[in-house]
Amino acid sequence: MAIAALLALMVSDPAKADIPDETFEVLGLDRDGDPADLYDALEWRYHDPEEGAGEGSQADFWDPILFSKYTNPQSFYEPPDKGKGSGRQGCVECHEKDTPGHTMAWKQSVHANLNEIRNLEPGDVRFYKKEKLKRVETNLIALGLLEEEQILSEVSCMDCHVEILRVGNADHKRDLRMPDAAVCGTCHLQEFAERESERDTLNWPQEQWPPGRPSHALDYHGVVEMAMWAALTEREIAEGCVSCHSVQNKCDGCHTRHTFSAAEARKPEACATCHSGIAHNEFENYMLSKHGSIYQMSGHEWDWETRLKDAYVKGGQTAPTCASCHFEFRGKFGHNVVRKVRWGFMPTPDISDNLSDGWFGARKEAWIATCSGCHSESFARAYQNMADDAVKAGLSVQQKAKHVIEKLYADHMLVGQDINRPAPPEPLEDGAGEFFQMFIADGNNPSAVEVEHARGCRNDLNQLYKAVMHVSPGGWAYSEGWSSLVECYARVMDSDTRSREIAEIKARLADIEQKSEFSLLDIDSNVQRASIGGLGGALMLVGLAGLLLPRRRFDSNDAGDD
Numbered sequence: 001m002a003i004a005a006l007l008a009l010m011v012s013d014p015a016k017a018d019i020p021d022e023t024f025e026v027l028g029l030d031r032d033g034d035p036a037d038l039y040d041a042l043e044w045r046y047h048d049p050e051e052g053a054g055e056g057s058q059a060d061f062w063d064p065i066l067f068s069k070y071t072n073p074q075s076f077y078e079p080p081d082k083g084k085g086s087g088r089q090g091c092v093e094c095h096e097k098d099t100p101g102h103t104m105a106w107k108q109s110v111h112a113n114l115n116e117i118r119n120l121e122p123g124d125v126r127f128y129k130k131e132k133l134k135r136v137e138t139n140l141i142a143l144g145l146l147e148e149e150q151i152l153s154e155v156s157c158m159d160c161h162v163e164i165l166r167v168g169n170a171d172h173k174r175d176l177r178m179p180d181a182a183v184c185g186t187c188h189l190q191e192f193a194e195r196e197s198e199r200d201t202l203n204w205p206q207e208q209w210p211p212g213r214p215s216h217a218l219d220y221h222g223v224v225e226m227a228m229w230a231a232l233t234e235r236e237i238a239e240g241c242v243s244c245h246s247v248q249n250k251c252d253g254c255h256t257r258h259t260f261s262a263a264e265a266r267k268p269e270a271c272a273t274c275h276s277g278i279a280h281n282e283f284e285n286y287m288l289s290k291h292g293s294i295y296q297m298s299g300h301e302w303d304w305e306t307r308l309k310d311a312y313v314k315g316g317q318t319a320p321t322c323a324s325c326h327f328e329f330r331g332k333f334g335h336n337v338v339r340k341v342r343w344g345f346m347p348t349p350d351i352s353d354n355l356s357d358g359w360f361g362a363r364k365e366a367w368i369a370t371c372s373g374c375h376s377e378s379f380a381r382a383y384q385n386m387a388d389d390a391v392k393a394g395l396s397v398q399q400k401a402k403h404v405i406e407k408l409y410a411d412h413m414l415v416g417q418d419i420n421r422p423a424p425p426e427p428l429e430d431g432a433g434e435f436f437q438m439f440i441a442d443g444n445n446p447s448a449v450e451v452e453h454a455r456g457c458r459n460d461l462n463q464l465y466k467a468v469m470h471v472s473p474g475g476w477a478y479s480e481g482w483s484s485l486v487e488c489y490a491r492v493m494d495s496d497t498r499s500r501e502i503a504e505i506k507a508r509l510a511d512i513e514q515k516s517e518f519s520l521l522d523i524d525s526n527v528q529r530a531s532i533g534g535l536g537g538a539l540m541l542v543g544l545a546g547l548l549l550p551r552r553r554f555d556s557n558d559a560g561d562d
Helices: 002-012 021-027 035-046 088-098 100-107 128-142 157-161 181-187 189-199 219-224 227-231 235-244 268-272 282-288 290-301 322-326 358-371 377-410 448-469 473-477 482-515 526-548
Strands: none
Touching (some): 021 035, 128 181, 181 189, 282 290
């Protein structure tokens, strides 16, 4: 009976995104099966190191620091050695004194008073939460955690940090846990399954990325598998990466603890902490777009308690937000935000060269359908075509710059390459213009021109991509993006020309020495002094030209990438 009730609830909301068929196929489950089986399968996969959980294949090259237990609790969390014991109410009373901020946030949350949801009237925009609460209780009944006639009155400290519906006292040292996404999924099975389905709906046709990436569901795995991240000896810097790339591990990256507010998570600022900065400035570009301008001028009048599917009709929303675009797929809304992904985290040739593939085409059509909710289909298609072409143009310039640096490396012409270029730390391998050169430096590795490419051309390309896809004209054409990319390319070409001119002068000097009966270093005649003076003057002019070239200035907004 409980299972039937859950299934009825799951199909009662036609605008709620179904869990994709691909997930049931991968897990070997029937869509009409027991929700307990679905949770067990999701939870097992979620915690399986072979499926992306844990420290990753590079774990031998790095050690966690104390803070790591908060970004990856399932691997590193250890309870405090305090030995305190308390019941449900005792937790609240103690933390009112010890951590009043967290306690007050919880008291203002839905979790603290579920009866408020039960008492909602049909005219309230939050009325949909009554069905959601019933779904939660049905999940818990199916999992054997709640009796048939039992109801939840609150979700308190004990439920998340010890065990759901725990009766009696709990001991800090013995029982305390730091909840991960699977703990949240015990109640919020639909949302957990939607988020986890990102693993199953992002399979790149030419293997441009590993399956399921880039995504929220595997964002921590994506970082710990990077040789650069594992090689970074300054682990406190590395934690800056996983402080954002921890959505895989816990849900409070979007639903901030301890209010866990859906209304808060719908606002663009909820995304801004991570989707900002030099290499992925989505938030900045959104805010400078016409969409973002309307949000800044009118967003305070919108009812953010309205669920996404009703935001325009019932919530007064008059412009799109991050959530209203990225949570939507074919008219439904859910926590899988990768079903329309086409360019991935950043443009690459193996994506650009395959955009005519049907896989990419279907996703483009899905985006056009999304945009057509406000714009005409013709406008949406024209813009998507223009955006693709703009990204391709930027990619072409960035690739030309990278190939120049690769040729300098192949010709042993990077500054200090043969005399002062230590190998990068394991498990990295050296190369020209590599991503790690934004974070790791020793001697002349990287050279200045490689840093120019990594921090300049590479990020300029990404800023162009993010700006054009988020409709910020200056961001892709003039203020950043294209114009900055052209500047970076020019500086790379200047460096290439100077390096090759100096190499040519050195070669001529060596040739003269070899052909002469004397060494130019033994300057004991007027002819010898004149020869060395002329070559010295040429070298001085080349060096002076380099000093006089305008240097690129990075402003204070160029914060480090993650």
